[in-house]
Each structure stands twice: as structure tokens, then as C-alpha cells.
Amino acid sequence: MLSISHSLRSAAESSSLTLRPSKEVMKVGNWVDFLPRDISLEILQKVGTIDKLMNIQKVSISWYRICQDPKLWRSIDIQNIKDLPYTSNNIVKMAMNAIDRSRGQLIDLKIEDFGSEYLLMHLINRGNQLRSLRLVKCLNLFNEGLIEAVKKLPYLEELHIYYGKITYVGLELIGRNCPGLKSLTYNKQGMFPPVYFDYDEDDGHNFSNEAFAIARSMPELRHLSLFGNQMYNDGLEAILDSCPHLESLDIRQCFRVELEECYELSEKCFSIKGFRPPNDCTDDYEFDSSTLDGQIIHIGNEGYFYIGGEDDYHTENYGEYRINDFLGENVSRGRGGSGGGD
Incomplete structure (x- = not known):
């Protein structure tokens, strides 16, 4: 219940609404019941999809009914x-x-x-x-x-x-x-x-x-x-x-x-x-921006190719990939000379 209350309060605080419910209304599970439906909708629209499905709609009948509104989805x-x-x-x-x-x-x-x-x-x-x-x-x-x-x-x-x-x-x-x-x-x-x-x-x-x-x-x-x-x-x-x-x-x-x-x-x-441009800063990129490191040496058997610096050639640090995965835009890295692939 505490996590639900925190989620809702965060949603309310992030909206443009100013809520001043009484102490009685502040109890988790009923304070939203005292709000007009349109205000409740605005607050719940800021709650995550899984949280609405797995937590919010289970708190009370009124919350469940609000969670059926297609505006929330x-x-x-x-x-x-x-x-x-x-x-x-x-x-x-x-x-x-x-x-x-x-x-x-x-x-x-x-x-x-x-x-x-x-x-x-x-x-x-x-x-x-x-x-x-x-x-x-x-x-x-x-x-x-x-x-x-x-x-x-x-x-x-x-x-x-x-x-x-x-x-x-x-x-x-x-x-x-x-x-x-x-x-x-x-x-x-x-x-x-x-x-x-x-x-x-x-x-x-x-x-x-x-x-x-x-x-x-x-x-x-x-x-x-x-x-x-x-x-x-x-x-x-x-x-x-x-x-x-x-x-x-x-x-x-x-x-x-x-x-x-x-x-x-x-x-x-x-x-x-x-x-x-290509060398622009990646600090604001939302995912891991580290690069795969190395150069192609040769294409091996069964469509594999190998990536690694010259010092890594024939070592356990040498990366192995399926060429079709790479050209198909998903590099799947293995370790060593025979593992790798899908």
C-alpha cells in the first residue's frame, strides 16, 4: 500500500493540480475516492502501465472503475x-x-x-x-x-x-x-x-x-x-x-x-x-554508448566473422559474430573461437 500511495502522490505532485485533502481523506485507499473523476483521471494518467494493472485498480471499487476508462490507456x-x-x-x-x-x-x-x-x-x-x-x-x-x-x-x-x-x-x-x-x-x-x-x-x-x-x-x-x-x-x-x-x-x-x-x-x-555528427558527445544517450572494439580480420567457417584488435587475434578476447546478425542489425557476441552466434 505504501508504494501505491507514493506512486499516486508523485503523480499528483507532477501534475498542475494542488490537492489539499483532509487528514481522513489522506488514508491510502480512499483519498482518491473524494476527488472529482476528471482529476482522478489526470492523476492516474501519470501512473505507470504495470502499476495501474497490478496495483492501482485493486485498491478500491472506484479505482477499478476509473481504470476501465480508455483515456487511461x-x-x-x-x-x-x-x-x-x-x-x-x-x-x-x-x-x-x-x-x-x-x-x-x-x-x-x-x-x-x-x-x-x-x-x-x-x-x-x-x-x-x-x-x-x-x-x-x-x-x-x-x-x-x-x-x-x-x-x-x-x-x-x-x-x-x-x-x-x-x-x-x-x-x-x-x-x-x-x-x-x-x-x-x-x-x-x-x-x-x-x-x-x-x-x-x-x-x-x-x-x-x-x-x-x-x-x-x-x-x-x-x-x-x-x-x-x-x-x-x-x-x-x-x-x-x-x-x-x-x-x-x-x-x-x-x-x-x-x-x-x-x-x-x-x-x-x-x-x-x-x-x-559521428564523434559528437554521447553523454545524453539513454542507453549504453560503449562501442564494440576492433577490426575485421577474416570471415570464418559457416558465416562467422571475427572482431578484435591485432593483439587479440587467436586469444580468448577475440569476439565472434554471425555475419547475418551483424548485417541484420543485431550483433550477437560470443567469446573465443567457437562459441558465439545465436
Whole structure:
């Protein structure tokens, strides 16, 4: 009960309301019962999604009734779940419950560590007005599932993908199915020094493919973040030529981009008010901004490649990755020479 009281008081204090209930009303479990419904709604809108589902609605009948109001579920935020005492299946059920309660009024959805095609299908089958979708480390969500979902998200304006498995193929199809997309985040872990493969790029692997996909399909973007991307100058140039409305562009840790080598490209970038260059400070980045360290030495058997400095070659510090994971935008690191991979 104390945690519930603290959550509600924090919500009330963060609102523009000034509450002065009597001592009797201050008792946990009944002080909100004395508030007008619209004020209670304003306070409870500031309480977290899981807290509303697992705590708030259980305090009293009036709180339970208020928690059925779809206004409380227009924004669903289920992130930072690793320390919560719930299984993944329980988290998915909570998310589905919250979506159901929105009754088609959901505008903003943020999920982390558990997103899947199954959850997105549940979302689109319930109807929604979704304008913003944030997916963080949703490693069970692939191109097909997200593409099928966005086809039925006609109002989507913002898509934020962090450390996912959506490839350049998925990005292009998303862009073609979301003509109103205004903001895209497609962030991953940076790598320095930049990785260089020892194969011929004629085999179809091109580190600027994601940039080209964005340039071909998202001309209305106003905000773009490609933190840690491996694109070259040609990919950046394609974006700038095809997305003339950009107001912010974050290419921090895009270490293949060499602005000092191209004055015209550099000038275009710095003309954007919210431009963050490759070597810009990362102190304000919300996730771990440490980089993978090393250079490609060679591609090994079964599609593995190895990353590490020259001093790490043939040592236990040598990193092992699956090349498809890397090109598919999720680097999965193993240790030593034969572990790694998925």
C-alpha cells in the first residue's frame, strides 16, 4: 500500500493540480475516492502501465472503475521490465490487457525486451489510432511481423527501433506502407574502429543499404536517428538528397562517415539545426554508448566473422559474430573461437 500511495502522490505532485485533502481523506485507499473523476483521471494518467494493472485498480471499487476508462490507456509504456517479478508470458498478457482497455484509442506504445509479431497482431486486431511505436530490444520481432502490422497503422508518424532485427528490406517496406512517417529511430551499438570485411562487396553486402532504403521510401521524415550505423558517405548523401524536410539528424558513432573528406556533404549536414555528427558527445544517450572494439580480420567457417584488435587475434578476447546478425542489425557476441552466434 505504501508504494501505491507514493506512486499516486508523485503523480499528483507532477501534475498542475494542488490537492489539499483532509487528514481522513489522506488514508491510502480512499483519498482518491473524494476527488472529482476528471482529476482522478489526470492523476492516474501519470501512473505507470504495470502499476495501474497490478496495483492501482485493486485498491478500491472506484479505482477499478476509473481504470476501465480508455483515456487511461491512450499511452502504454512497458519498459525496464528485467527487474520485475513477472515472467515474459505475464508481461505479454499485461500488454494485451492494456491494449484491450484502450478500446481503439491507443496513440503511443512503448515496449522493451518482449515485443513479438503476436503482440502486434493483437494490437491491430483491436483497432487503434497509433501514432508512435517504440521497440527496444524486441529480438523476437522480424521484418514480416512489423511490416504486416504497419500496413494497418495508417496514422503512424513515429517509429523508434533500438537494437532490433529489422533489416534494410523491412525498413523500405515500412516506409512504403507508412507515407506519413515523420520520425524514425534506427539505433544500434557503434563499432570503432569501423569494421572492414575481407570479402568482395559484389556479393551484395553493402553497409549503406539501410540508408538507401530510408532515402527511397521516407521522403517526409523530419527527425532521423541512425546512432551506430555502418553506412558510408554515399548512404548519408542519399538521405540528405531524398529527405529535404529533416529538422534533426543523429549520426553519432557512424564512424564510416567521413565528413572532413567532403566539404559539400558536411555543409549539408551542419545546415540541419539538430545535427549530431559521428564523434559528437554521447553523454545524453539513454542507453549504453560503449562501442564494440576492433577490426575485421577474416570471415570464418559457416558465416562467422571475427572482431578484435591485432593483439587479440587467436586469444580468448577475440569476439565472434554471425555475419547475418551483424548485417541484420543485431550483433550477437560470443567469446573465443567457437562459441558465439545465436
